[in-house]
Amino acid sequence: MDQNIPQVIQTVPLEYYVFFAATLFSIGVLGVLTRRNAIIIFMCVELMLNAVNVLLTAFSAFRADPNGQVFVFFIMAVAAAEVAVGLAIIVMIYRNLQSTDVNLLNRLKF
Amino acid sequence: MQDSVIPAAGAPFSTFLYVLIPLLPFLGFLLNGLLNRKLSATVAGAISSLAVLGSFLISVMLFWEFLHPSAQWIAPGATAHQAYTVQLFDWISVGSMQIPFSYQIDQLSLIMLLLVTGVGFLIHIYSIGYMAHDENVGKFFSFLNLFVFSMLVLVLGSNFLILFIGWEGVGLCSYLLIGFWNTNTSYNNAAKKAFIINRVGDLGFLLGIFLIYLTFNSVQFGEVFQKASLGQFGPYGVGVVTFITLLLFVGATGKSAQLPLYTWLPDAMAGPTPVSALIHAATMVTAGIYMILRANVLFTLAPHTLEVIAIIGAATALFAATIGLAQNDIKKVLAYSTVSQLGYMFLALGVMGYSTSLFHVLTHAFFKALMFLGAGSVIHAMSNEQDMRRMGGLRKALPITFITFLVGCLAIAGIPPFAGFFSKDEILLHAFEHSKVLYAVGLFTAFLTAFYMFRLLFLTFFGEFRGTEEQKHHLHESPASMTLPLIVLAILAAVGGFMNAPFFLGEENAYLSNYLAPIFTYSQKLNPAAFGAEVDHGTELMLIGLSVGAGVLGIIFAYVMYVSRGVRPAEEGAPRGFLDNLVYHKYYIDELYNALLVRPIMWLSRGLYRFVENGIIDPIVNGFGRVTLGGGQLLRAVQTGSVETYLILMVVSIVLIMALNFGKF
Amino acid sequence: MxxxxxxxxxxxxxxxxxxxxxxxxxxxxxxxxxxxxxxxxxxxxxxxxxxxxxxxxxxxxxxxxxxxxxxxxxxxxxxxxxxxxxxxxxxxxxxxxxxxxxxxxxxxxxxxxxxxxxxxxxxxxxxxxxxxxxxxxxxxxxxxxxxxxxxxxxxxxxxxxxxxxxxxxxxxxxxxxxxxxxxxxxxxxxxxxxxxxxxxxxxxxxxxxxxxxxxxxxxxxxxxxxxxxxxxxxxxxxxxxxxxxxxxxxxxxxxxxxxxxxxxxxVPLGVDYWQNLVLILAVIGIIYGAIIAIRQHDVKRLIAYSSLSHVGLMIAGVFSLTQLGMQGASIQMLAHGINVVGLFFIADAIERRTGTRNIADLGGLTRKAPALTVCFLVLLLGTVALPLTNGFVGEFLLLAGVYEHNAWLGAVAGITIILSAVYLLRMFQRVMLGPDSAYSATFTDLTSGEIAVLVPLIVLVFWIGIFPNFFLHLSEGSVLGILGEVVKR
Structure with a gap:
């Protein structure tokens, strides 16, 4: 296998990636909107991020521009940090409320 | 009138001499002011009297040198009767506006110097006796010296702004001295009124100075008058002079108590009597006349202004004289008489009798200072009683006061050969040449003057004593420090008229007008007719006869009423006829001004504060704050706290933004 | 450095x-x-x-x-x-x-x-x-x-x-x-x-x-x-x-x-266009502030409104775009600074002694406090622009500048010299003069420390008033430079 990764990626047409990422993103959005469990919402957000990552990688490969892939690393690093902080918050919420239902967290208002 | 300038190189001492004239009274002011209450009355009085005496002696010396120059160190290179300026230092210099602090030494300023320091000195001496029992005598003398200082700056200044320094300075001293007894609220109000009304005039004066600067690009007397006489009016035409002179005249009406700004002077009688004599009779109130004389070139160029001045002067003379008829306060009568006499002086200015006007300033200073001091002597003897209805028969107790007062009354009534006769007669003569109506008003006023002055004399010194027993017990002639100035002034009031004798005593004996002639050179060049006009001697004698007749008639009327018939002025609450009431209440002018000016301004002050400041402007400013707060109140309802709502809103917004941005596909 | x-x-x-x-x-x-x-x-x-x-x-x-x-x-x-x-x-x-x-x-x-x-x-x-x-x-x-x-x-x-x-x-x-x-x-x-x-x-x-x-x-x-x-x-x-x-x-x-x-x-062209509007606002401010000051009861509030009035004149001078007006403003800034600081100090000195700033409650303080009276009067006269005090040089030049630009505005602005006398003398009379008030018996004169504060101010009142040229020369070059920039376009 002397094909490098961009060539492997290019074996699938670009439109497929776009449709795939769009679907993935939509699932994420729907999940965020419809679910009340904080952890699932969290995972859906990750889904959206990864949809973007896929898209970035694909475009990067198709246009032979490494910037997109660099961006993916940034997003993954930030997402990892975010997960660490976010999960910690969720754990704290669970300790206090014995639940992770976001609709119970409505005290941050006027 | 080519002014030479000193100090010439290498004559520093002479400058020092000129500085000393106003500086001596100023030092007296500082000394008495700083050592207030530590000095005895006599020492304080001596310090300030000596200071003024020093100025007087220097003035005499300068005057003598002016007439007969001999000592080169005083005015190097000056010839006899030659005007010069003394440069002291640059005061204000901004661009082309150069205002040096310098003196003008000429006929006019020298004669005023002698008047101010001479009469001032006599009044200082008088004050030593008069104020002996006052606890703040040091303060009194320091203010009096400050006044002399300001007055000297006023007459010495060689440009309009230096004149203005003195002008405002005397206003301040007037304020301080009228309100000298400051526990009394009505005295304080009188002081404040004097200052504020003077400020109204000062504004006119100041605007006049601005216009002079814009027209002539200078405020220096010599330069302005020369340019005016040559017809160089900068960017304007000759018409500008009318505006300038009208504005200057507004200033003069304030300071010299003419219609319509005269109301402060009668109130100013709240001050101690020597103050009334010095400031409100002899010197300060004549500053307006001095200023117009100084600027006579400009006024000659503005015949319309002269017309206004003559009419206002005659109207004031008559108006104030009628009020004087019904006053019962001895000082108020004198105050209205002063206003009336000042009106005469303005009448003289208006008909271009310039030197005549100054002549009357001088004689008036003698006899009016004399009468005020005499009135002070009476008040002193009567334990501070000023109401003539409580006096009477004082001539036996106060013989010197009575005789000197009589001289003063004869002088003001225009009885020959007393001083007032000569000067008033000249004024009426000039008025006659100019307009018969003005002459008639002047003549009638002369009759009224004689009447009310002798009414005062008879009510005070003749008949029965009407005061309390206690006052009667205390009656005494004043001490020598008070009677001596009275005697000196009485002599001056008796013979002062001869300094400008009329034609029948010999033309060459009109010393004053001959001496003053150089001051009016430009005016004479511009309008020779006004200076050349002479009525024939027959008419002049007839006019003299008429005016003397009017005076005598007034005296006879007064004698018949107040001595033969023994009429006494009505008491405060007594019923009065309409005219009598009107005059007694001074035509309700004060009330009128109160209703028309003072109250509306007070009302405006409160109204603006309540309704504009706190009712409109501030609420608008606070309104911005309120709107912001209200907006926040409304918008915070959006924050429901439900995470789901936020998320839905977020997604919907993103979709909307996308749709709006990329909707073109 | x-x-x-x-x-x-x-x-x-x-x-x-x-x-x-x-x-x-x-x-x-x-x-x-x-x-x-x-x-x-x-x-x-x-x-x-x-x-x-x-x-x-x-x-x-x-x-x-x-x-x-x-x-x-x-x-x-x-x-x-x-x-x-x-x-x-x-x-x-x-x-x-x-x-x-x-x-x-x-x-x-x-x-x-x-x-x-x-x-x-x-x-x-x-x-x-x-x-x-x-x-x-x-x-x-x-x-x-x-x-x-x-x-x-x-x-x-x-x-x-x-x-x-x-x-x-x-x-x-x-x-x-x-x-x-x-x-x-x-x-x-x-x-x-x-x-x-x-x-x-x-x-x-x-x-x-x-x-x-x-x-x-x-x-x-x-x-x-x-x-x-x-x-x-x-x-x-x-x-x-x-x-x-x-x-x-x-x-x-x-x-x-x-x-x-x-x-x-x-923005010289903008200034040229809005000049008259600003001048009119400034002149309104002069009269408005002065009239409101007449009936104020609080000494400090009165000084505040007087300050509004005086500042109006300085603005008018600056916007007259004349050398007289601008140099007047630059010297009046000094004069006003000195006078207003002095007046606030006096107001504070009175308040510390009596506990009130209300003009209506005060009166007759002069008899116990001659030094205070003199200092107060000098600063007050500086503020009402009496010649030979610092206020006069500034106000004279300012009014001359405004008058040079427009005679009517100059005349209206000049009313300030009357009104400032009205409100300041009224205040002076009610606070210092007149019959004794509740406070006049126990009132004390200035201490030497307070005099040490006031003396430099009073010296400056007269210094700027009598020898203003030092300060005028200081600002002359700058003012001419600024005017040059304005006229250039």
Missing amino acids: LTVLLLLWPVVAALLLHFFKGKAARVAAFGAALVEFLLAAYAALLFNANNSGQFSFNYAWVASAGINFHLGMDGLSLSLVLLTTLLVPIILLSAFRRNFENESVFYALVLFMQTGLIGVFTAQDAFLFYFMWEVALIPIYFLAGVWGGTERARVTFKFFLYTIIGSLFMLAGFVYLYFQTGPSPDGLSAHNSALTSFYNINLPVETQLWVFWLIFAAFAVKMPIFPFHTWQPDTYTESPAPASMLLAGIMLKMGIYGCMRWLLPV
Whole structure:
């Protein structure tokens, strides 16, 4: 296998990636909107991020521009940090409320 | 009138001499002011009297040198009767506006110097006796010296702004001295009124100075008058002079108590009597006349202004004289008489009798200072009683006061050969040449003057004593420090008229007008007719006869009423006829001004504060704050706290933004 | 370098002040302010009236944006720096009589404020000017808000918001102007914010018309000009006396200085267009402030309205665009600073003795306090512009300038000399003269410490009044320079 990764990626047409990422993103959005469990919402957000990552990688490969892939690393690093902080918050919420239902967290208002 | 300038190189001492004239009274002011209450009355009085005496002696010396120059160190290179300026230092210099602090030494300023320091000195001496029992005598003398200082700056200044320094300075001293007894609220109000009304005039004066600067690009007397006489009016035409002179005249009406700004002077009688004599009779109130004389070139160029001045002067003379008829306060009568006499002086200015006007300033200073001091002597003897209805028969107790007062009354009534006769007669003569109506008003006023002055004399010194027993017990002639100035002034009031004798005593004996002639050179060049006009001697004698007749008639009327018939002025609450009431209440002018000016301004002050400041402007400013707060109140309802709502809103917004941005596909 | 020293010394001193407690803090603060004054006096000695922009210091602050830490002084700056450095020690000295909580913080804030003021007067770069402008606001907010009267929270908040909104407009104007400038001299940035570059922008008239208001907004609020003045009476009344002195004595001069330095030469066509409107507002302010002052009961509030009236005249003088008016304004800034600080000090002295500032309650104080009466009267006469006092030179030149521009406006503005006599003499009479009041028996005269505060002020009242030329020459070059920039286009 002397094909490098961009060539492997290019074996699938670009439109497929776009449709795939769009679907993935939509699932994420729907999940965020419809679910009340904080952890699932969290995972859906990750889904959206990864949809973007896929898209970035694909475009990067198709246009032979490494910037997109660099961006993916940034997003993954930030997402990892975010997960660490976010999960910690969720754990704290669970300790206090014995639940992770976001609709119970409505005290941050006027 | 080519002014030479000193100090010439290498004559520093002479400058020092000129500085000393106003500086001596100023030092007296500082000394008495700083050592207030530590000095005895006599020492304080001596310090300030000596200071003024020093100025007087220097003035005499300068005057003598002016007439007969001999000592080169005083005015190097000056010839006899030659005007010069003394440069002291640059005061204000901004661009082309150069205002040096310098003196003008000429006929006019020298004669005023002698008047101010001479009469001032006599009044200082008088004050030593008069104020002996006052606890703040040091303060009194320091203010009096400050006044002399300001007055000297006023007459010495060689440009309009230096004149203005003195002008405002005397206003301040007037304020301080009228309100000298400051526990009394009505005295304080009188002081404040004097200052504020003077400020109204000062504004006119100041605007006049601005216009002079814009027209002539200078405020220096010599330069302005020369340019005016040559017809160089900068960017304007000759018409500008009318505006300038009208504005200057507004200033003069304030300071010299003419219609319509005269109301402060009668109130100013709240001050101690020597103050009334010095400031409100002899010197300060004549500053307006001095200023117009100084600027006579400009006024000659503005015949319309002269017309206004003559009419206002005659109207004031008559108006104030009628009020004087019904006053019962001895000082108020004198105050209205002063206003009336000042009106005469303005009448003289208006008909271009310039030197005549100054002549009357001088004689008036003698006899009016004399009468005020005499009135002070009476008040002193009567334990501070000023109401003539409580006096009477004082001539036996106060013989010197009575005789000197009589001289003063004869002088003001225009009885020959007393001083007032000569000067008033000249004024009426000039008025006659100019307009018969003005002459008639002047003549009638002369009759009224004689009447009310002798009414005062008879009510005070003749008949029965009407005061309390206690006052009667205390009656005494004043001490020598008070009677001596009275005697000196009485002599001056008796013979002062001869300094400008009329034609029948010999033309060459009109010393004053001959001496003053150089001051009016430009005016004479511009309008020779006004200076050349002479009525024939027959008419002049007839006019003299008429005016003397009017005076005598007034005296006879007064004698018949107040001595033969023994009429006494009505008491405060007594019923009065309409005219009598009107005059007694001074035509309700004060009330009128109160209703028309003072109250509306007070009302405006409160109204603006309540309704504009706190009712409109501030609420608008606070309104911005309120709107912001209200907006926040409304918008915070959006924050429901439900995470789901936020998320839905977020997604919907993103979709909307996308749709709006990329909707073109 | 001297300018930098002048600018930084008060901050350094303010920081060091934390090591002092109580009375020692007072003395240290006063000493520091005195050193600052000596520095300014030394600068005045070195100053050469013929050169502009001396004591220059230029350091690339944000080089990539062409923003420099550029300080410099011409005659106008120097005279205001002198005023600031002279008044601050006097203000500190006047505060000695009061016992404040956290004294060292109080004095440190005053010194901190001084840095801001000097920065405003010496900045030669637009963003540095803006920065210093805001630096000067912060300490006064705390001075008034922490040590003020009962209403202080509401009043200082309003003051703070009002002025900061004004200055944000100015910032917007500066940012706009910044993008119209050419590249910086070192070529690192496409634009630069130097004062001279701002002078060289040639904006079309229509743009200048609105840029004028952006910049003028800040100055209009700070001076303040009618009708943007409503923060002023409340703030002056509620602030502690030293803060009122700082506000009225020095801070409002920032607005007038700003107009002269940062408005007239930058948008001359806008100034030309709005000149008459500003003049009319200024003249309305003169009369309006004076009339309202007549019936005020609170001495400090009365002084506040009188200040509005006097500042109106200075604005009118500046906007008359005449040499007379502008030099009058520059000398009147000094005179007004001295007089108003003196009057606030007197008001404070009376309040400390009687516990009231209400004119109606006072009266007859003169008999117990001759020295106080004399000082009060001298400062008052300076304020009513009696010749040979400092107020006269300024008002004379200002009125002459306005009169030169328009005789009618000059005449209306001149009414101030009548009205100022009305309200000030009324106040003087009701407070000092008249029959005895409840307080006159126990009233005491000035202490020697208080006289030490007032004597320098009174000396200056007469010095500026009798020998104004020293100060007039100081500002002449700058004023001619500014006028030259205005006329150039």
